[in-house]
Amino acid sequence: MARPLRFRYAPGRWTDDTVRTEVFEPLDANLGATSRRPWFKPPEGYDARRFDVDNGDTALFCWNDGGYWLGNTETPETLWRTDKYGFDEVPEGVADWAERELRAELHEQSPWLAEYPHLSWFFLPVFLSKDGRWTTREFFAEHEAGFPDADRDEVLAFYESVLAEGVLDDDRETMASKLGTSEHLDLTRMAATMGEFNTAKLLVDAGYGVEPEIEVTTGHSIDFKARSEAGEQPLVEVTRPLPPNRRAAGTPGAAVRDTAKTKTDANGQLAAHAGGVVLFVDCSSFPDDDWAAVANGRPDVGHRPAVVYRMRPDGEVSGYTKGSVPLELDSVLD
Template identity: 70%
Template sequence: MARPLRFRHAPGRWTLDRVRRDVYADLDANLGATMSHPWYRQPDGYDARRFDMDNGDTALLAWTDDVAYWVGNTETPSALWRTDKIALDEAPPELTEWVERELLAELHEESPWLKPYPTLSWFFLPVFCSKDGRETTRAFFAEHAAGFPDASRDEALDFYESFLATGVFDPYRELMAGKLGTSTSLDLVRMSAAMGEFNAAKFLHDAGYAIEPEAEVTTGHSLDFRVEKDGRVTLVEVTRPLPPNRRAANTPVAAVRDTAQTKTDGQLERHAGGAVLFVDCSSFPDDDWRAVLGEKPELRHRPAVAFRVRPDGRVEGYTKGSVPLDLPF
């Protein structure tokens, strides 16, 4: 599975002749390519070209006399194979801004339903425009409402747009966007589980907590979040059970118990306690969630929180044990 979209940083002397010889000729021979000027003016001090492949792939190259930056969702020309990869936000800011403007314009041309959601489009750009995941990640939002049952595409997009617009995850964009994956296969289980972390983060942010993803702990691994409020730090691990109609456990309560047990026997057991387990039931339809909320089953770990969010912002849930967090239930 390919990584999210990244730059290749290529020091050395670059000229238009070298670009034609080492980049365009390679792409055209292997894929069929057109080299043209970019859609938007490149940053001052750079020359740049756009490459459109016959199979729909796109790439951009910008260079000065002594360095080039390549980004694309296509095969890498052999002249750039041994170059270093860097995240989009690790390049010079003016270059990143130009590349993102180019790619966002293409994204919105290809998927106009994303245009009303500029923050979500920008945040997930590294996967929406990735080599292997550009179709599957877009389909996850467009056709599966990002894992929400009984919700429309636009309801789900409104929900995540409003959360991402807070900027909470801006410093962690590559990490968090990358959790969706960049596979050519649409994996609803993995993608929905990834959005469970966004649901928990929105829930905690709305409760007034500062959030840091992938908190390292003394056992040598990481938990999903380190959250802090009024000087009090809490570690949070998130899990998301499949709804009963998509798993062997044929009741909502069994689905919640089994998923919590798996997490408790694994990562939380190695951590030796101290973290709060969040069980995101946002993939459960109304009837299944009502059964869970009515019984409030044990979650195999304490402290723990079972919760469900809806795209309109409603949150319901219950706790087990002494949860050291200020929650609305």
């Protein structure tokens, strides 16, 4: 599976001639490409080129004393052994310029995203990735990001509001990359990823700060640390069950229990933590009838403390808890 978009940095002296012979001509010879001036003004102190590849790929290159390459296409051999950097690891002007170029391309190809600038920016590394640029967009456009019986624009507006709060901005590369960059549309994995965003929203709305991907001594990573103003920092792990209509057999309650079991059995992430981690079971993929069965039956999930909830794109959240949950959720959980 290809990674999300990252820059390659090539030190040394670059000129128009070396860019043409070492970057553009190999790309053109292998795939067919056109070298153009960029759509937007290059970063201060840099020259830049945009390469439009015949198969629809795109690459950007800017240079002064060193060169920065960013593309969802074949990398020229000259750049193979160069170091890779995230958007927050390169000069700010370089990152801003590249993001303007790519957002413009994204909105030209998928104009339905133009009304949602923060969502476009946040998921840009996967929306324009080599292999996942169409599947990740399809997940939002045609599968409503995992919400059943929902309107696409309502869902997009919901996640725009979630991301625009900025609490996950510093962890954009980590969180966006979880959506995946595969040519295969994996609805289960993608919906599970959005369960983490849903849980983050629930925690933030309850007044907690969130820090993702917490490494623990067992060698696992726990999804979040929830920080309170009082200094408490409980750990939170998220799981998202498939709705019963996408399972071979079973009831809504069984779907919840079986999915939670993957986290709590002898080989699961929570096995060595006893009650030290709060398990959030996100049932946002459940249609109304299936969620009603879970909410009324309140099945155990094999771990305490636990929060079982369902979120809708209008922001409504309902659910229940099991055990002594070290989080104050009364203000957000109906």
